[in-house]
Amino acid sequence: MRLAGRFYSCVEPVSDIGRLGCDIDTTSLPFTPPRAIAPGDTWFFQMWYRDVGGVERYTNAVMARFH
Numbered sequence: 001m002r003l004a005g006r007f008y009s010c011v012e013p014v015s016d017i018g019r020l021g022c023d024i025d026t027t028s029l030p031f032t033p034p035r036a037i038a039p040g041d042t043w044f045f046q047m048w049y050r051d052v053g054g055v056e057r058y059t060n061a062v063m064a065r066f067h
Contacts, residue, residue, distance in 0.1 A: 005030035005031045006030055007022060007024060007030060008030070009022065009023070010022035014049075020047070026066075037066050039066060039067055040066070041065070042063060042065045042066075043064050043066070044062065044063050044064075045061065045062050045064065046058055046060070046061040046062070047059040
């Protein structure tokens with residue numbers, strides 16, 4: 001199953017060295033209806049951003065397996 005959600009709590013500028021931290025509530029992800037991460041799940045996360053010139057870009061995806 002493929003789902004896509006947006007973490008609005010992570011909308012902020014990156015640090016001077018290009019890092020962004022984001023706390024995610026794994027029990028209530030932004031889907032309709034909200035879904036929790038379950039043991040054994042594999043999820044992929046990707047960041048959408050605008051560069052200095054305003055061009056929209058995406059980071060490489062990161063895979064996370066939950067135990």
